[in-house]
Amino acid sequence: MDESRRDRFEEVAPGLIEPVRRYLARRTDPETAEDVLAETLLVCWRRATELPDQPLPWVYAVARNCLRNAERSARRQERVAARIMALPADAEPPEDPALEEALAALRAEEAELLRLWAWEQLTPAEIGAVLGITPNAASIRLTRARKKLSDRLRKRVGAAGHEESREGRRP
Amino acid sequence: MTDRHDAELRDRLRAADPATALPPADPERVARLLEDVMSTELTTENRATGTRGRGPLTWLVAAAAVLIIAGVGVFAIVGHDDDPAAPPTAADSETVTELSAPSPTAYAAKCMVPNAEALAQQTVAFDGTVTTLADGVVTLTVGHWYAGDPTDLVRVQAPAEELRALVGAVEFRQGGRYLVSATNGQVTVCGFSAPYSADLAALYEQAFS
Numbered sequence: 531m532d533e534s535r536r537d538r539f540e541e542v543a544p545g546l547i548e549p550v551r552r553y554l555a556r557r558t559d560p561e562t563a564e565d566v567l568a569e570t571l572l573v574c575w576r577r578a579t580e581l582p583d584q585p586l587p588w589v590y591a592v593a594r595n596c597l598r599n600a601e602r603s604a605r606r607q608e609r610v611a612a613r614i615m616a617l618p619a620d621a622e623p624p625e626d627p628a629l630e631e632a633l634a635a636l637r638a639e640e641a642e643l644l645r646l647w648a649w650e651q652l653t654p655a656e657i658g659a660v661l662g663i664t665p666n667a668a669s670i671r672l673t674r675a676r677k678k679l680s681d682r683l684r685k686r687v688g689a690a691g692h693e694e695s696r697e698g699r700r701p
Numbered sequence: 702m703t704d705r706h707d708a709e710l711r712d713r714l715r716a717a718d719p720a721t722a723l724p725p726a727d728p729e730r731v732a733r734l735l736e737d738v739m740s741t742e743l744t745t746e747n748r749a750t751g752t753r754g755r756g757p758l759t760w761l762v763a764a765a766a767v768l769i770i771a772g773v774g775v776f777a778i779v780g781h782d783d784d785p786a787a788p789p790t791a792a793d794s795e796t797v798t799e800l801s802a803p804s805p806t807a808y809a810a811k812c813m814v815p816n817a818e819a820l821a822q823q824t825v826a827f828d829g830t831v832t833t834l835a836d837g838v839v840t841l842t843v844g845h846w847y848a849g850d851p852t853d854l855v856r857v858q859a860p861a862e863e864l865r866a867l868v869g870a871v872e873f874r875q876g877g878r879y880l881v882s883a884t885n886g887q888v889t890v891c892g893f894s895a896p897y898s899a900d901l902a903a904l905y906e907q908a909f910s
Binding site: 536539540543544547548551552553555556567568571572574575576625626629630633644645647648649676679680 | 706707710711713714715716717718719720723725726731734735737738739741
């Protein structure tokens with residue numbers, strides 16, 4: 531049992547680190563990302579024998595939970611205030627402000643579906659595994675979220691006029 | 702919604718991916734991280750994940766445990782008719798401090814914000830880890846004594862109701878680290894006894910130094 535867990539973990543873990551790092555970098559500050567990465571790996575190690583053949587969606591789900599817990603306890607410790615103050619200095623100005631804005635206007639779950647789809651490049655079935663919903667539900671909600679995002683982007687272009695050229699002149 | 706449209710949308714999202722600029726991890730750090738993880742003792746539960754997802758029964762047992770420990774002290778006061786078969790004696794080599802839960806009125810009383818002055822009045826104060834939460838007893842292994850005669854273990858016993866109230870108040874969990882104080886053999890609540898935190902530890906330090 532112990533040997534098989536070690537083997538399984540050693541086989542799988544190196545391939546998980548980069549995707550999970552990126553997953554976390556997209557969603558939290560570097561310090562929290564590092565903590566949560568270690569915690570996620572620890573869960574994988576403890577449950578190495580349960581790791582599915584395609585471990586990534588499962589591991590994203592673990593990372594998602596660990597991140598939520600970290601954020602909850604951060605709130606509890608009121609560290610969040612410090613982090614919010616630190617963010618604007620760290621954060622790059624958005625590449626595509628129209629997109630950021632449209633994404634931020636979606637419901638959190640819709641935006642997360644789109645991120646998992648575009649950034650983690652998951653299939654609807656995999657997204658379902660991360661979010662704990664059926665592949666079918668994930669597929670339907672993804673389609674709906676895409677449509678909502680497109681509509682918002684179109685509307686914004688209509689309202690703002692020459693969106694593309696304005697962006698080009700951003701400092 | 703056409704596929705082409707989806708592909709465009711996906712490309713646009715991808716262009717805004719904040720992780721694009723993320724440099725790959727330093728392989729040495731990755732190796733060290735994996736080593737650290739794999740050398741983690743699996744039998745000891747990790748604080749973040751270990752106590753999560755426990756069923757209500759566990760908490761109930763935990764609560765019962767604290768209450769029973771507390772009970773030793775409360776007995777005299779509450780006058781329970783069931784004889785508490787002499788409180789479990791310590792293993793040969795281990796010394797034990799027995800504590801009980803405060804009487805139910807303690808929870809109704811008005812709480813003051815934990816402060817060093819009030820804390821300094823406590824006759825027992827320690828930093829310990831819950832090793833067992835079973836059979837109506839919470840047992841803690843003490844890492845550091847701030848006040849009281851140092852013993853290896855502390856047991857808190859009390860009747861079920863009182864123990865449950867205490868466990869709820871202090872949030873005792875198996876494997877958790879706590880700062881606990883007591884007077885008259887009763888655990889102090891109102892935030893004076895609580896999960897370990899740097900802030901509370903500083904307060905304990907201040908009160909008992």
